[in-house]
Amino acid sequence: MENTxxxxxxxxxxxxxxxxxxxxxxxQQIKKSEIAASLTLxxxxxxxxxxxxxxxxxxxxRIVDFEGNQTLIMNAIKDVDGEMxxxxxxxxxxxxxxxxxxxxxxxxxDIEFQVRVPREMLDSKWQLQLDPDMFMLGDSLRLDxxxxxxxxxxxxxxxxxxxxxxxxxxxxxxTTIFINKHDLEIFLERNLPRIYAxxxxxxYVSDDVFASMYGVTEREAIDHYTYGFLVRRNKRRIGxxxxxxxxxxxxxxxxxxxxxxxxxxxxxxxFIYNYIQTINTxxxxxxxxxxxxxxxxxxxxxxxxIPRSEPLTFYISSLASLADNKERYIDKVISxxxxxxxxxxxxxxxxxxxxxxxxxxxxxxxGRIKNNIRGLVVNEEYDLDSITIASFASPEGMIKxxxxxxxxxxxxASDFFGRYASGLRDxxxxxxxxxxxxxxxxAEKPSIPHIHFRSRSGGExxxxxxxxxxxxxxxxxxxxxxxxxxxxxxxxxxxxxKALASHQSYxxxxxxxxxxxxxxxFDFYLHRRGMVHDTIHTTELDTVYMRGVQLIxxxxxxxxxxxxxxxxxxxxxxxxxxxxxxxxxxxxxSSLPSDARTxxxxxxxxxxxxxxxxxxxxxxxxxxxxxxxxxxGRLDPEISNLIKKYDLKMDSRQE
Numbered sequence: 001m002e003n004t005x006x007x008x009x010x011x012x013x014x015x016x017x018x019x020x021x022x023x024x025x026x027x028q029q030i031k032k033s034e035i036a037a038s039l040t041l042x043x044x045x046x047x048x049x050x051x052x053x054x055x056x057x058x059x060x061x062r063i064v065d066f067e068g069n070q071t072l073i074m075n076a077i078k079d080v081d082g083e084m085x086x087x088x089x090x091x092x093x094x095x096x097x098x099x100x101x102x103x104x105x106x107x108x109x110d111i112e113f114q115v116r117v118p119r120e121m122l123d124s125k126w127q128l129q130l131d132p133d134m135f136m137l138g139d140s141l142r143l144d145x146x147x148x149x150x151x152x153x154x155x156x157x158x159x160x161x162x163x164x165x166x167x168x169x170x171x172x173x174x175t176t177i178f179i180n181k182h183d184l185e186i187f188l189e190r191n192l193p194r195i196y197a198x199x200x201x202x203x204y205v206s207d208d209v210f211a212s213m214y215g216v217t218e219r220e221a222i223d224h225y226t227y228g229f230l231v232r233r234n235k236r237r238i239g240x241x242x243x244x245x246x247x248x249x250x251x252x253x254x255x256x257x258x259x260x261x262x263x264x265x266x267x268x269x270x271f272i273y274n275y276i277q278t279i280n281t282x283x284x285x286x287x288x289x290x291x292x293x294x295x296x297x298x299x300x301x302x303x304x305x306i307p308r309s310e311p312l313t314f315y316i317s318s319l320a321s322l323a324d325n326k327e328r329y330i331d332k333v334i335s336x337x338x339x340x341x342x343x344x345x346x347x348x349x350x351x352x353x354x355x356x357x358x359x360x361x362x363x364x365x366x367g368r369i370k371n372n373i374r375g376l377v378v379n380e381e382y383d384l385d386s387i388t389i390a391s392f393a394s395p396e397g398m399i400k401x402x403x404x405x406x407x408x409x410x411x412x413a414s415d416f417f418g419r420y421a422s423g424l425r426d427x428x429x430x431x432x433x434x435x436x437x438x439x440x441x442x443a444e445k446p447s448i449p450h451i452h453f454r455s456r457s458g459g460e461x462x463x464x465x466x467x468x469x470x471x472x473x474x475x476x477x478x479x480x481x482x483x484x485x486x487x488x489x490x491x492x493x494x495x496x497x498k499a500l501a502s503h504q505s506y507x508x509x510x511x512x513x514x515x516x517x518x519x520x521x522f523d524f525y526l527h528r529r530g531m532v533h534d535t536i537h538t539t540e541l542d543t544v545y546m547r548g549v550q551l552i553x554x555x556x557x558x559x560x561x562x563x564x565x566x567x568x569x570x571x572x573x574x575x576x577x578x579x580x581x582x583x584x585x586x587x588x589x590s591s592l593p594s595d596a597r598t599x600x601x602x603x604x605x606x607x608x609x610x611x612x613x614x615x616x617x618x619x620x621x622x623x624x625x626x627x628x629x630x631x632x633g634r635l636d637p638e639i640s641n642l643i644k645k646y647d648l649k650m651d652s653r654q655e
Contacts, residue, residue: 023123027296027303030121037117037130039292039312041100042274099313101635104281104320106579107555111279113290113312115146117271121296122264124152126303127251130294132275135311136285144259145294146273151265156299157251164248171237172230250300281316283554288314317635319578322597323552323571329539338382340524344369346413348518353408355416369522370420377424377448382526384451387421389414390521392458394514395497399460407457413520414455421451460493461517468513479505552578573601582608596626600633607638616642 029035102109115130122128128148134141149157254261260273279288289311296304347360357366376384391410393402425448469475469483482503490496500506548563549571557578564572568588576585582605589598589605599622606615619639622629633639642648 023125026120026123030296030304033120034307035118035120036306036309037115037121037128037292037294038309039132039290040114040116041312042112042114098310099315101315101317101640103635103637104316104318104555107281107557109279109281109288109314109316111277111288111290111314113275115271115273115275115292117148119268119270122148122150122271124150124264125156125298126150127153127297128294128306129297130292130306132277133291133293133308134277134279135289135291136279136287137282143275143277144257146259146275147254147261148271149261149263151263153251153298154263157249157253160248160250161253164245167237167244167248168241171241172234251297281318281555283320285316287316290314315635317632318555319557319574319636320552320555322601323549323574324597325549325553328542328545330542331539338526338528340376340526341522342369342372342524343519343521345516345518346409346520348409351405353405353412355412369417372522372524373417373421373451374424376524376526377421377428377451379526381529383449383529384524384526385449386452386454386525387414387417388454388456388523388525389417390456390458390523392461392464392517392519392521394517395460395462395465395493395500396510396514399493403457403459406459407455410455410457410520414453418451418453421453425450458521461519462493464517464519465509465513468516469509472513474508474512475505479503548575551575570597570601573598577601577604580608594621596622596629599625600629600639603633603642604636604638607642612642612645615639616646616648620648 102111111134113132115132117128117130127150130146130148132143132146134143259275262273264271291308291311292306293308294306295302296306344365345361346355346365347362348354349356349359355366356362373384373387376382389410391406391413393406393409395402428448466487469480483500486496486499490499500509544563545567548560548567551557551560551563552571552575557575561572561575561579561581564575568591570589570592573585573588573592576582576588585601586605589602592598599618603615603618603622606612606618615638619629619633619642623633633643
């Protein structure tokens, strides 16, 4: 038995020593051979979450180019007997290329890569922390790390938490257990029986009263029978919590800000993790580099720093780059002659035509027209040539009388405002005074032309009455139908008025609608100063349209579509494709002339809709017209899928 007791510890020591030596040897091999984790591209093309392409069966495609020539495209090879048979290519388990083209959709890009760790770097006692760094636009961002934790490493972590928990449990929270209650009660019973009697008495006695009665405070009595060394030891433990946490928990388990934390139980093969990072794109973003670095740790010790890997480069293709950035202009025709008009409600006494400035609402209306005339006279861009005044009457009475009355009222208004305009001109000339030049010579006075007034009769204002009756909320539908019937049957206006007068609603017309028909309309005729020709043509940048194009470049596709929708042009189609409004984009493109860029967009749309034949046809047409689309097709997943699916061989001269 004694030999056995000696043999077991020695055996255990030898096993531990052997494991330690193996671990050290493995670490030395990693350093010597420069074994490191690496970044690789996943097998095949990255599946973009925002691009869902229908899975149509591979078949022979009959393609018709824009010249009418037919081409057969087959995804097949000849077997040993010379027959055409379908084939699928076998791809490698991972891609060794250092770059990939990725497509931006909806302002976002999914960067997908593999974190590959050789099995030589995996050990039960180790934890590997792998840190991907993203570099773009001259800035860097550390992505969430990947932790690969050995089972022994995790057991040591959990054991440390258990030891720390046992330490916390050793801290006493109920300090009354430190009081020697038995000896304290014996002391009180023998020496202070009256105090001992309070044991079963709920009467409150303050510490001051207690001290005055017995010469010792309650606190002093308790402290005398308290185990001081136990209290001090407990306080020391409370103060040691942080230090003991660091002692036992050498490698805390982190749960936040980690992309992956997995526990490896064996190392039979390489570890591979598919890492996907979604980023928001910005206008200037063309490529993203991803590098990998990290370290190997054994609890609180860093055993090895993993050197930074070669970068994986992702080139970003965006539908925004398909936008047409040419400036768009608005053709504007500026006429020399300009016309403006307004109407006012000048009241006249029944059967009278003289303008009475103080009658009814005339002060406000006349003041408004005077302000309009003055504003046009002093305008620096226009010269006021003439004013035509037309007066309109309501239908009651004979039409000939109303026309004559309207003519007289128009003439009276023309004379009234003509006098105002003449007085205004004289006043402005007086205010201008004598102009002197720097040399003392009199300068030319400002030119204020005479304004010509013309008057005409507007007659009975039936058109305005038609509109007032249709919009009136008081008149019922029965009368409105009657009014329309009378108007259509009676071309003679006097007979029409007579027919309306027989209806019970005529009084409402006379009192509420007819007064609104007696208006005086003013037409102001002006011309632009310094302009000789009747019209000139100018071009002005369409800032609204260009803002829509800028929104496409900024990847604000939904906002761009709102701005560009009324134009229904190529850029509108680009914004629609970028927001997956494929039917709307196809409708716009069908109305535009066919060229390389419209063909390419239609190829993308057809691919999304599962129409491979049309998609390939449009793509080949685009490449034939512009070789730049040969390369572009490899950048968009909708087209690159077709290129690989049908093994499209493009003439390199087109590139």
